Amino acid sequence: MAWQTFGHEADIGVRGSGATLAQAFAGAATALTAVICDPAGVAARAPVGVACAAPDLELLLVDWLNALVFEMATRRMLFSRFDVRIEADAGGFRLAATAWGEAVDVARHQPAAEVKGASFCELAVVHGADGVWVAQCVVDV
């Protein structure tokens, strides 16, 4: 699993990649945390379950990131480890995950900006010819 953020004029993009779709989604989630603070500084102490479903993979990525934004906002937590499972079903795709993290500690984490939501801008979930899955979109901060 690999992750990175990428530039957008007003905001910032998040991108994850890996050998599996689940790894790419986990990478995008790590990049989401990196928008806010250094993921390496967030202890994976407490698990939070997340589930979502969508008719296509791109919408599933937006739903996944927005579910994490919601959990971060309402639990006042940051996450650094993501165990993700994605399955196809009759309605499209279903994601079940456990996000591991800890409560926001402003002095230690130095969180820069909260993420308002995941957008459809630069949204893509692709399985490249090299076999690598990439999942990305721009998030509003």
Place this chain on the structure above:
Amino acid sequence: MELRRFRQHGPHAWELPASGRMRVPGVIFASRELMEAMDEKVAEQVANVASLPGIVGAAYAMPDAHWGYGFPIGGVAAFDADEGGVVSAGGVGFDISCGVRTLHTGLTRADVEAHKKRLADVLYARIPAGVGSTGALRLAGAGMDAMLRGGARWAVAEGYGSEADLAHIEESGCAAGADPRAVSDMAKKRQRDEMGTLGSGNHYLEVQVVDEVFDAAAARAYGLARGDVVVSIHCGSRGLGHQIGTDYLREMVIAARDAGIALPDRELACAPLNSTLGQRYLGAMRAGINCALANRQILTHLAREAFAQVFPRVRLPILYDVSHNTCKEETHRVGDAHRRLFVHRKGATRAFGPGHAELPREYRDAGQPVLIGGSMGTASWILAGAAGTGERAFASACHGAGRAMSRSEALRRWHGRAVVDDLAARGILIRSPSWRGVAEEAPLAYKDVGAVVDAAERAGLAMKVARLAPLVCVKG
């Protein structure tokens, strides 16, 4: 941006002629320099907005326009419900009714300089700012719904301010037609303990001094003179607005696909105004506007408490409160007719000209105050809606400078501590919970707001009244 495809109408209006899917032309108001610096995506996004059903006149972009989602930031577009017009969640954005409120203090620069450090510390202690911060208020159930229906009017009734405040807020502090039932439980849960919080990113509370007056008559009408100290608050509808944007963007994307509507960009997801989904979104979005107005009203109350601690006899009356991420139903003259239109302003400020009936009596000769935010070390501006702007971009003007570089580039260039020290050396005190946040918001990470304001004035959108220099900034 490549300018050859534009037709120039004077030095500050650039028309993108309608072609392909575009139903109307696009018009960008900017100087040549600002146009050349704009990303190609702005023209692409203006053209995409111009292709939406029921759009009236043109798709506009303000001098601070930059690449957004679906709509450009700085985009303005009006739709007629009777001509199949649409409302777009992406055209309003995630931070519904994000805006600027400016308060008088009755203090001069000399008054504040004598107590500046203490004032900065007291403000920082009292204003919840940054990621994870919460307010003192807990809202749920009927209380939450009452806030969503009442906006700043609700906040005043709850003891946060006075009736006199409401006259100096757009829509007198309360957007009509808000429907709390159209707001999801998730959105309400996100807002439960976020009332009276500033947020993060480019949101701030700033103590500023009027360092130059450009229009003495308008400044007098607004109660401003050189050397006066004011307070400006930039923030929005917090988690509730963000979640409304998330919920309806998703629903509109799926509805458009199910209806066979091919959108040039999914972020343009929209619904006909005369549809159940369109009406539901309007009800939720107006509730989001009221949340933002109530939030800024509570922050005003907190600022008043902080000032009273340092300057016991000082009052902080509201100069004005503007929202720059909205869709509002307004009457505009189009050709020879007056029409009811739904005007989207995404990163654009309403700028009613002199004589407009919706302005407070004391501002009616000067035009609407247009409050333009700065970026810690740079100036903020107060403009006045220009005469005749109703014909130009549906009475709209710019909202700020816009970023000159990405957040990651800003992080590479600056360290937050150095930015704070540098600004302190210039007499500007920054208080923020996050060094990284300050670095990402470094003044030089933003474009020159002066060039944007000059272009807005020369394009006839709004006229310069006063420039404000920062003294203290509480940054989220």
